[in-house]
Amino acid sequence: MTVTIIGIGLIGGSLALSLKEKGIAASIIGVDKSPAHIQKALDLKLIDRSDTLDQAVKVSDLIFLAVPVDAILEILPRVLDQVKDQVVVDLGSTKSKILEAVRDHPRRGRLVAAHPMAGTEYSGPEAALKDLFKDKTMVLCDVKKSDEDAFEMVENLVDSLQMRSVFMNATEHDVHTAYVSHISHITSFALALTVLEKEKEEGHIFELASGGFESTVRLAKSSPDMWVPVFRQNRENVLDVLEEHIRQLKNMQHLLEKEDYEAFYKLIQRSNRIRKILR
Amino acid sequence: MTVTIIGIGLIGGSLALSLKEKGIAASIIGVDKSPAHIQKALDLKLIDRSDTLDQAVKVSDLIFLAVPVDAILEILPRVLDQVKDQVVVDLGSTKSKILEAVRDHPRRGRLVAAHPMAGTEYSGPEAALKDLFKDKTMVLCDVKKSDEDAFEMVENLVDSLQMRSVFMNATEHDVHTAYVSHISHITSFALALTVLEKEKEEGHIFELASGGFESTVRLAKSSPDMWVPVFRQNRENVLDVLEEHIRQLKNMQHLLEKEDYEAFYKLIQRSNRIRKILR
Helix, strand or coil: CEEEEECCCHHHHHHHHHHHHCCCCCEEEEECCCHHHHHHHHHCCCCCEECCHHHHHHHCCEEEECCCHHHHHHHHHHHHHHCCCCEEEECCCCCHHHHHHCCCCCCHHHEEEEEECCCCCCCCHHHCCCCCCCCCEEEEECHHHCCHHHHHHHHHHHHHCCCEEEEECHHHHHHHHHHHHHHHHHHHHHHHHHHHHHHHHHCCHHHHCCHHHHHHHHHHHCCHHHHHHHHHHCHHHHHHHHHHHHHHHHHHHHHHHCCCHHHHHHHHHHHHHHHHCCC | CEEEEECCCHHHHHHHHHHHHCCCCCEEEEECCCHHHHHHHHHCCCCCEECCHHHHHHHCCEEEECCCHHHHHHHHHHHHHHCCCCEEEECCCCCHHHHHHCCCCCCHHHEEEEEECCCCCCCCHHHCCCCCCCCCEEEEECHHHCCHHHHHHHHHHHHHCCCEEEEECHHHHHHHHHHHHHHHHHHHHHHHHHHHHHHHHHCCHHHHCCHHHHHHHHHHHCCHHHHHHHHHHCHHHHHHHHHHHHHHHHHHHHHHHCCCHHHHHHHHHHHHHHHHCCC
């Protein structure tokens, strides 16, 4: 079939590689507002050709939106306006605002809202990875609102990509991702700023940076073009978790200040329970 | 030569593996207050035999202290009391308090204060890794206080382990490690507590945990036995950086609250400068 991918960056490009490798897409059309991205995607053979959004939608069986979530809000209604029996999949990291925007759209049934829980801190077509999605989770939201054939097509696709499906409604999705993804980015950005600030005074701080530091800070390389729209659309949930996180940090600060090492010890022991969750 | 390693955990055990592999130690004596650790270390062939601290020190050429920093404070003076021309290396993650404790010791010159910037979130002899130190940084502190032959022996050892040496004084060391190591652990512990707290209410949050979350939270598996003494000894520096980190997080919270996405964007862009530091 013919597939259009709108936004040929890390996610769109990685998807293109998988769709080609699995033999799912006979032809992939790339749509991107950046001519440099299009050229790069052609050079890397992520896409077969490029086209305007409207032309690409017209000739495709399946259309993916892999642009930042503010751009999805803008483009998705326009894509739905033009589809007949095509299937549209948005791959945004937020869901409530996006699904609200097309709730009453007459072609709402053609849309399947999906969020692959996969990514890296890099962006652009050159960041695309062949196995980015393998063994990862695909969250499918409010699937009852999708037409049965559209949902089935996407479910088969998720299987072909060797991903696990998880179903939830848009509200749950946005709460959960605030906790297991959005806050991780916030803390990484803040940690990077903290240390960059200190480096100015002290110099050479980074000579000592080891694996632990790299691990907690690497997400701070992530693009603001992707993340500011996510924080904007999921603002309330992000503020909730940020408040709780600051509360936890202040509690640790308080215990250190009054030198209550016994309580500090218990706190770390409690946080160790994360062992049962992470491999 | 004969080497004693006091504390056969992640660091001591990994060191044992390297010393054997490089042919540096003909015989390794393990000293550990936990009989289970000793047995495990014997089973894993990390050590050749175990002994009491005093006996082991007597027959060794080189003695490493790889126990938590509170235990180093206690044991190090006792070890120095007993050495003649042996070399003693402490591998603690803090330096000021430890070096203060032995500042006027008549055998201070036999001590080389070292901190390998390497580790994982696991502990115990079974966490030992053959190549833990390779290509990592070894910080050597206040080396002017060490006898020349002791320093030379350790410098050769650092070369054999294929590590980079960095020299600094104990005060600088403790400031820098607060920024590039200790705070990373604090944020990870706090993030784990934040999410574990929410999981109680919401359930299933962790189904969506992906690589980004794992990366920022994995340090929360680290042992309180190691980390509480580190935070205790480096309390003032840790409080400094924690205050700055909370300030950065509150600034982000403030910008999100008043929906100043332009300033938020610039903040993330600034934090992206971490790219030039991390590979």
